[in-house]
Amino acid sequence: MALVAPVTIQKISGDGLKETPDLLAVEEPLEIRLGFGPVDDRQQRSVAVTMRTPGHDEELAMGFLFTEGIIQRPSDIISCRHCVQDSAKEGNVLRVELHPDVVVDWARLNRNTFTSSSCGLCGKTTIDAVMALTPGPVSSDFLLEPTVLHALPERVRTAQRAFAYTGGIHAAALFNAAGTVLLVREDIGRHNALDKLIGAAFWQNGLPLSQSGIFLSGRIGVELVQKSxxxxxxxxxxxxxxxxxxxxxxxxxxxxxxxFVRDERFNVYSKAERINVHSLLATSL
Incomplete structure (x- = not known):
């Protein structure tokens, strides 16, 4: 399925007008269905519908299910593929078959989906719920030079194939301490791009990402911190x-x-010790 869609637009510049072709980021729904239960009593249930840019759908589903605490390891998944029975939804329904031993806590899934800024939960409740799913605070000796952060926006933008055509799509990028961009995923939704990135790392047995950083092309909402x-x-x-x-x-x-990582500047909001500021302090003296 295409990442971009062609359109014809009326382009107005100053007093001039001309008809010209353009490209838009594709936005379509993806329904994620789970197959679960013992071998002799398999069941199916829809767990999420998200508006996304088609592509890397399997990674999106795996990233979503992992960050919501439904799966913990690749072996929890038997298969992950698009459903083809309904031609009207072809390519937009993905079924994930879980191993018979995987027990799905549906109540927890409902409680821990924080994709809405109006979900009505207070901050402490939200954080406590996420903490219950994680092994605790992140422990890592990851250290980054400020110059690496300064260079990231351009490096990631260069790797954004769909953004280059549309200007209307988000990116999530995985990078190492040297500033090498290891993986980039794009989507019209910020959380979808991150789910795709984490899903790819999950399937490659690359979690936890304790020696990597993630760079996002937009703002940082709480759900993006949760997933990371x-x-x-x-x-x-x-x-x-x-x-x-x-x-x-x-x-x-x-x-x-x-x-605010742009224009040779950035703001640090927590755990500043992972940024090597000694050279900056020496320069400012």
Missing amino acids: WMAGVPLLAAVGAPSSLAVQMAQEAGMTLIG
């Missing part, structure tokens, strides 16, 4: 601003949270 914490990420950085609850959760998680 579940993946064991020590440092989360973004072009945009974090919310107050995102900062609060990052502090509880022991994660370094960095915002």
Whole structure:
């Protein structure tokens, strides 16, 4: 399925107008269904519908299920594939077959989906629920030079294939301490891009991501900190601003949270010791 869709637009510049072709980021629904239960009593249930940009759907599903605490390891999954029975939804329904031994806590899944800013939960309740799913605060000796952060926006933008055509799609990128971009995933939704990235690492047995950082192309909401914490990420950085609850959760998680990474500057909101500021201090003296 295509990441972009062609359209014809009326482009107005100054007093001029011309008809010209353009490209838009594709947005379509993806329904994630679970197959679960013992071998002699398999059941199916829809767990989520998200608006996403098609591509890497399996990684999106695995990242979502992992960060919601439904699966813990690749062996929990028997198969993950698109359903083809309904031609009207072709490519937009994904069924994940869980191992018969996997017990799904449906009540916990319902409680821990924090994708809405109006979910009505207070900050402490949200953080306590996420802490119950994680092994505790992130422990890592990950250390980053400021120059690495300064270079990340351009390096990630260069790797954003769909953004180059549309200008309307988010990215989540995995990078190491040297600033090498290891993996990039794109989606019209910020949380979907991150789910795809974490899902790819999950399937490659790469979790926890204790020696990597994640860079996001937009703002940092609490759900993005939650997902990164579940993946064991020590440092989360973004072009945009974090919310107050995102900062609060990052502090509880022991994660370094960095915002406004652009134009040779950035703000550190928690765990600043993972940024090597000694050279900056020496320069300012």
